[in-house]
Amino acid sequence: MSDVVTMDDLSNEEILSILEDSVRLVPVARGAVHLPLLEGKVLANMFYENSTRTRMSFETAMKRLGGSVLNFSSIGTSVAKGETLFDTMQMVEGYADIAVIRHPRQGAAQYSADAIDIPILNAGDGAGNHPTQTMLDLFTIMEAHGTIEGLNVVLVGDLRYGRTVHSLSHALIRFGAELTLVSPETLMMPDEIVNDLRASGATISESTDLVAAIPDADVIYMTRIQKERFPDEDEYAKVAGIYMLGAKDMDDAKDGMIVMHPLPRVSELHPSLDSTVNARYFQQAFNGVPTRMALLCRSLGVEVPEEVKK
C-alpha cells in the first residue's frame, strides 16, 4: 500500500529508507538543485482544518519536484453545502494523482484511503495521527544525533490531546529511544497510549517537572498547550505558561541537546532561545520539505536517485 495513514503503515526499514532519501533531497528542497522527479503529477492538498507549515511544506515539496498542487479548503466549497467526505474524495480521485488530507474528524484519512484508489497521506486527523510530522521529527533527531537508539527524549506540554506526540512516541519506541513525559496532571499522556508503549518494551518515566528533566535530556520536544481543546477559560489559565524554556535553561543541558517544537509556539519557547545552538525548531520546520518530498516520491512509486547532483 502506498497510503500513509499511521506510522504503522511504514516498517522500520521503510522509515530509514525514506529518511535516507530525505537527506539526498535536501539540496532540492532548498532550491539549489533542480530535480523534476514528479513532473506532470498533481497533488490535492485537502485541508479541512487550518494549517500553515504542513500545507505549505507539502506544496513546496511537490513544486520543487516539478509537480503541481490543487489547494482545497472546506470554506466556500461543496463541503459547506453538506457534501460527504466520500463524495468529495471521488472528485479528488478524478483531478489528482495523490492527496494529502487534514480533517477535524478522527479516522478521516483511513476513510479516504478506503474510498478511493490514489495514495492518501494523512496530515492530521482530529486528535489522531500525524505521521508526516513524525517523519520530519525523526529526521531532525537523526540529523542532530545520528541515531535514535538510546536517546532520552523528553516530551513536554499537552501530551493528552497533542496528536504530534502520540505518533512520535510510538515511532521513537520502535527505534529504541527512552521517553520522559512531562506534563501537568490534567494533560498527561492517555493511559491507553502509555500502556501500549510499555507493552512494547519501552522505558518511560512521567513527571510534572521540566527543569529536573533538562540535564539528562538528549532531545526536549516542547508542545503548545492548545487553548482550543479546553472547555473553559479557567481550566486553560491554570496550565497556560506552566512550561517555558529560555536561553538560561540551556546552561544545565548536555552537549548536543536539541530543543524541538512542532510550532506554532505561544510562550513556551522564549525568543532568547532562538539563537542558542540547542534551538532546532525552525530547522525542524524546514525539514518538513525534504521528508515530504521523499514521502510523495515513495507513494507515487518514483525512486529518488542514489546521487542527487546539480
Added chain:
Amino acid sequence: MSEMRRVTAICNGTVIDHIPAGHALQVIKMLRIDTNRSNPVSLVMNVPSDKMGRKDLLKIEDLELNQEELDRLALISPNASVAIIRNYGVAEKRVVELAEELVNVARCTFSNCITQNPREPLPQKLALYSRDPIEVRCYYCGRRQDLDDIIDNLI
C-alpha cells in the same frame, strides 16, 4: 433431573448449545432475535454441563442462522455448538468463528469519528485486537470497545 428435557425438541430451526452460563440474553441481543424477529425462542440458563460446569442453551424455531449471524455469536461464545435442525433431526453442524474484522456489526462509540456522519456511505468496521477478553478497535479512528460496548452499539 439432568436427563429430563427442559424444553421440547424443535421441528425446524437453530440450536445454540454451550453458551457460557448467564450469557444467553446477550446472545439474543447480539443476534438481534429480540427486536427483528417473531420466531419462538426457548432459553435455558445455568443448567449443568459436563464440559462447562454450567451453561446456557437457546433454541430458535423456524430460523436457520446464517454464517454472518453466527460469527457475531463468536464474540460472546467462541466455543458454542450450533446445530441446524430440520424435521426434528440435526441437518447440519456449524462452527462459529471469530473474524479479524467485524463489518457493520456495531458502531464506533467515538463522537468525533468520521463514521459518525450517518450520510457517509462506507461500512462500520471494527478490527479484532484481543480475543480474551474481547477488545476491538475502530478500523478508521482506533477507538476501543469491549464486549459490553459492542452489545450497546449493535447495528
